[in-house]
Amino acid sequence: MLGFRLSAEKPPQAHRVTDVVINRFEHVYEVDPALMTEHVHQQAIPNWEFNRIVENRWEHLAWMHDHFAESVLSGEGLLAEVEAEG
Amino acid sequence: MAETTASDQRTNGAQTAGTQETNGAVQALIEEWRDVAYNCFSSGHKFCREVCPVMQVTRDERHTPTAFHANVVAMEKGHLSIEDVAEDYVHCTMCGACELRCPNSLFTGDFYRFRQRTIDVVKAMRALAVQSGVHQKNWKRWAELTNRWGNEPVLGWTKETSANKVRAWAVGLNIPTGGETILFADCEAAFYRPSVPRSVAQLLTAAGVKFGLMNQQWCCGGPMWETGYVDIAHAMAEHNMLDWRKTNTKRIVCLDPHDYITIVENYPALDPNFDEFEIVLAVDLIAEKIREGKLKLTTPVRRTVTYHDPCRLNKRMGVWKAPREILRAIPGLTFVDVDHVTQWSYCSGAGSNLGVEKPELTAEISRRRMAKAGELDGVDTLVSACPWSERPLTEQGEAQGIEVFDIFELVAEAAGFEV
Amino acid sequence: MATVALLDGVVDELTAICGPDHVFTGRSAVFNRARVPAPFPVHRWEEHIPSAVVLPTSAEQVSEVVKLANRHGIPVVPRAGATGLTDGAVPLRHGIVVDIKLMNQILELDHENRTVTVGPGINMLKLNEELRKHGYIYPDDPASYPCSLVGGRIGTSGWSLIGARYGHTRDLVISFEMVLPTGEIIRVGDGGGPTVRKSSSGYQLKHLFMGHQGTLGIVTEATLELVKRPEAEFSMFFSYGSYMDAWRATGELARSGVATLAGVVLFDEEKIRYLRRDDEAYIPQPESVKAVIACAAYGNADEVRVGAKRLLRIGKASGGAYLGDEISQGDWASRHDRYATPQHGRTRDGQVALMSWHCEDAAIPYPQLPAVREKWHAIADSLRERFDMFDDWGIFAYTNGAFKPWGDYLTEIDIGIWEMKWDDESWAAWVDAKRELARVSIEHGGSISACHGACRAGEVDLVPTELGGGFEVMKTIKRALDPNNIMNPSKYLLGQAYEEE
Numbered sequence A: 001m002l003g004f005r006l007s008a009e010k011p012p013q014a015h016r017v018t019d020v021v022i023n024r025f026e027h028v029y030e031v032d033p034a035l036m037t038e039h040v041h042q043q044a045i046p047n048w049e050f051n052r053i054v055e056n057r058w059e060h061l062a063w064m065h066d067h068f069a070e071s072v073l074s075g076e077g078l079l080a081e082v083e084a085e086g
Numbered sequence B: 001m002a003e004t005t006a007s008d009q010r011t012n013g014a015q016t017a018g019t020q021e022t023n024g025a026v027q028a029l030i031e032e033w034r035d036v037a038y039n040c041f042s043s044g045h046k047f048c049r050e051v052c053p054v055m056q057v058t059r060d061e062r063h064t065p066t067a068f069h070a071n072v073v074a075m076e077k078g079h080l081s082i083e084d085v086a087e088d089y090v091h092c093t094m095c096g097a098c099e100l101r102c103p104n105s106l107f108t109g110d111f112y113r114f115r116q117r118t119i120d121v122v123k124a125m126r127a128l129a130v131q132s133g134v135h136q137k138n139w140k141r142w143a144e145l146t147n148r149w150g151n152e153p154v155l156g157w158t159k160e161t162s163a164n165k166v167r168a169w170a171v172g173l174n175i176p177t178g179g180e181t182i183l184f185a186d187c188e189a190a191f192y193r194p195s196v197p198r199s200v201a202q203l204l205t206a207a208g209v210k211f212g213l214m215n216q217q218w219c220c221g222g223p224m225w226e227t228g229y230v231d232i233a234h235a236m237a238e239h240n241m242l243d244w245r246k247t248n249t250k251r252i253v254c255l256d257p258h259d260y261i262t263i264v265e266n267y268p269a270l271d272p273n274f275d276e277f278e279i280v281l282a283v284d285l286i287a288e289k290i291r292e293g294k295l296k297l298t299t300p301v302r303r304t305v306t307y308h309d310p311c312r313l314n315k316r317m318g319v320w321k322a323p324r325e326i327l328r329a330i331p332g333l334t335f336v337d338v339d340h341v342t343q344w345s346y347c348s349g350a351g352s353n354l355g356v357e358k359p360e361l362t363a364e365i366s367r368r369r370m371a372k373a374g375e376l377d378g379v380d381t382l383v384s385a386c387p388w389s390e391r392p393l394t395e396q397g398e399a400q401g402i403e404v405f406d407i408f409e410l411v412a413e414a415a416g417f418e419v
Numbered sequence C: 001m002a003t004v005a006l007l008d009g010v011v012d013e014l015t016a017i018c019g020p021d022h023v024f025t026g027r028s029a030v031f032n033r034a035r036v037p038a039p040f041p042v043h044r045w046e047e048h049i050p051s052a053v054v055l056p057t058s059a060e061q062v063s064e065v066v067k068l069a070n071r072h073g074i075p076v077v078p079r080a081g082a083t084g085l086t087d088g089a090v091p092l093r094h095g096i097v098v099d100i101k102l103m104n105q106i107l108e109l110d111h112e113n114r115t116v117t118v119g120p121g122i123n124m125l126k127l128n129e130e131l132r133k134h135g136y137i138y139p140d141d142p143a144s145y146p147c148s149l150v151g152g153r154i155g156t157s158g159w160s161l162i163g164a165r166y167g168h169t170r171d172l173v174i175s176f177e178m179v180l181p182t183g184e185i186i187r188v189g190d191g192g193g194p195t196v197r198k199s200s201s202g203y204q205l206k207h208l209f210m211g212h213q214g215t216l217g218i219v220t221e222a223t224l225e226l227v228k229r230p231e232a233e234f235s236m237f238f239s240y241g242s243y244m245d246a247w248r249a250t251g252e253l254a255r256s257g258v259a260t261l262a263g264v265v266l267f268d269e270e271k272i273r274y275l276r277r278d279d280e281a282y283i284p285q286p287e288s289v290k291a292v293i294a295c296a297a298y299g300n301a302d303e304v305r306v307g308a309k310r311l312l313r314i315g316k317a318s319g320g321a322y323l324g325d326e327i328s329q330g331d332w333a334s335r336h337d338r339y340a341t342p343q344h345g346r347t348r349d350g351q352v353a354l355m356s357w358h359c360e361d362a363a364i365p366y367p368q369l370p371a372v373r374e375k376w377h378a379i380a381d382s383l384r385e386r387f388d389m390f391d392d393w394g395i396f397a398y399t400n401g402a403f404k405p406w407g408d409y410l411t412e413i414d415i416g417i418w419e420m421k422w423d424d425e426s427w428a429a430w431v432d433a434k435r436e437l438a439r440v441s442i443e444h445g446g447s448i449s450a451c452h453g454a455c456r457a458g459e460v461d462l463v464p465t466e467l468g469g470g471f472e473v474m475k476t477i478k479r480a481l482d483p484n485n486i487m488n489p490s491k492y493l494l495g496q497a498y499e500e501e
Ligand SMILES: Cc1cc2nc3c(=O)[nH]c(=O)nc-3n(C[C@H](O)[C@H](O)[C@H](O)COP(=O)(O)OP(=O)(O)OC[C@H]3O[C@@H](n4cnc5c(N)ncnc54)[C@H](O)[C@@H]3O)c2cc1C
Pocket: B044, B045, C036, C037, C077, C078, C079, C080, C081, C082, C083, C084, C085, C087, C088, C089, C100, C120, C141, C142, C143, C144, C147, C148, C149, C150, C151, C152, C153, C154, C155, C156, C157, C158, C159, C160, C161, C212, C213, C214, C215, C217, C218, C219, C220, C336, C339, C340, C451, C452, C488
């Protein structure tokens, strides 16, 4: 489906990650909704918007790297060199 | 609604001498938006300031999201009244940059399912102003004419944009009425820039998409929600949904991002059976047809273009790939891109009818946007994908020698159509 | 309830100076220029509203406003980005707020001398978007990088996250034009012309006119350092099994002598515990992760590479575990964004409550970090025990020296405060706690503030203790330069300078 369909916007099933964190979408954590029942309440955020925020965050972080320097060095790569050098 | 007199305001300060109804409305607004307002009040760090197109021009803290939220808190504490702040809230294009860039959305909005909702607060304040009898002169007039004519008065105060003329753009294209899929043409596009709906219609036909037009398209209602005339917005939306149902329409193709976001964000709450509709963006659909090879672009377009990310597409919906994909598919075109994150702080200034009330501000925002385009090597054309942005951008482009096109106009040219 | 009225005619005079579009006295204009992001006594908002706001567009206008204020005896409060965390831009005695945001032009780019001259209302991120086109960067990078402005950076003498490599605000601002408290316009730097980096002529006035929180005048133009845009960025996050292990490793990294090293940050155990609430990098970490160190390096690609390997070796040898590229790069790139989010707040029973961010920002000598950490947490715990509106968000320590990262550390305990709950009792307890936090810093040979300034209720009481005889000099200077006590009066207890006369 290309466009917006209301029924496709409901959040998927939650799984517990820690005693205060759950997740619904792969690699994306969420607060345990039970913690937002007294002083502040969650908003109804459709899936398209939820995913937009997640994507915007990664895009923003990539932009920040690019804003400060021409390139980013990989610690994993350099660490492998260090280990090979002994 | 009782209008508070200036002398009332002076004697009573923030304690609006409004009717009980007004006071109730103030309380309701505070109830609804208190947490969101405090979420900003307790941060107050203004990460939103430099991406805000209005703040880039006025640099007046009254026009910041920070103030838009703090005012709610100040109203709760009895320091400010709607009369004190109504005019401040005009200074917003609802581009979405602030709430996107706000760390409370960008970094934790998904985690907590609680994000900074600045546009909603601005809408609520504008609605409260209208309800309290505090009108902005031109917005009021605009709303009255929209209500009277069914479409926004985009041709000026006297040239009627009535619903029975809304299909005039389609003359000679033989588009049927209704059917499973319809093209929703947008007031500005239908009346002011008919080359856009004509382009989209021809492209859809060429790509083999069967579609019709509404019996009588009314304004999507977006600008009415945005400027506080909520009752009119509801009437528009209800009319449109009824019209779709009469013709058994299931799929609505929007060529304008304003219409799309209005329908997606506002209509479902009005209709328990909204799920029967699918709302599609024309940019997504056209990009898909090009990708699938169903729409062939063979006529070279010899221009050096840059792309303007329309705010509602980019900042509010995260749609920035499809238009770039389309532009890269046009033969002959040199595309000088500015990434979409940099463009979070760009805007045409047209959104939420800012230009109706503050034309000089819209013009200055557009001028700055076009100046950015002017800095790019060899760029002679700016392409947008939002008819509302194209009017002020075109006006400012003239001064800078840059032409402004809608993306569909360019695609139509590349597909060999006369536009 | 009225706003605080100015003398008749003053608004007309201001309008004559700044133009009708740039003078405001309306309620929303003044209520929205009463506070900054630091915890604010919401219940006493009106005490902090200015009487009028002006948005000048030139040094001459600023000067005329200041002269007018002298004639009428009206306080003047400079306001830049209003992100300052020590209430510098918060009026204590109403008066005129001089908001310099419209003075945000890039005035001159000098490739030969490698300087850029700007208005004080420009933001660093915006400036760098322009400088990038020429291969430069202005590397003043506070966590408020997207929102603070050059004028405020000078007004606070700010601290930069990458200052260990490039220096802090005082090192990056070469000279500036300013309006003195009596309205004269002067240029200050180390000495010499506006682009001279080092001079020994006369007094070093640049330092004097930085970090004074607007008590000694208003900057109207600044000449800034242009640095070659870095070819490469490197960031690494290492985890440790205990705070003390991480503390030792922090010292080793900071003393490594790696020239491209831009900063080392130490996260303590409470900070990690807090980050597990909602930070995607920390949620999946095993319980054995108790402390974390972050390091960043910038510069030419070959030099960063070599330095990075040295840092990685130290990280490994000190018992740290590399947390991977995704966390290292992602967390570093989010260094501006993760601080002040109210949803981080939790009441004692674990419920989310929207809390404001307090950031203590002491400068603490390296050997004292463990002791200060314990005392600070005890103060925060005691607050939380008494009022279920305070929350301990843990401690960071950042290398504080410019160019030479060893020595002392900008040490920050972050405390969440549920501001909707303020009342006089909790506010008083908070002010006491702030004073105690500051006292600990001083007792351990540190300074109350490494970057924000020390003007807030509570901490400010101890400024004379910290500065000793220096505070007497401050008062003498203040009285000499600002005979009518116009500029940001009552900040830094400088009202005392006039009482003694
Ligand atoms: C999320 C966040 C993160 C932060 N991180 C850091 C950090 O890493 N490092 C750091 O140093 N600070 C940090 N801060 C604090 C703040 O950003 C800095 O103190 C900054 O320098 C303030 O700049 P501003 O433009 O907001 O100034 P304002 O808050 O407007 O003013 C600060 C002071 O300078 C005075 N002033 C303003 N303009 C002038 C002028 N033209 N001439 C003379 N005086 C003037 C004001 O009167 C006031 O006393 C952070 C703040 C936030 C909200």
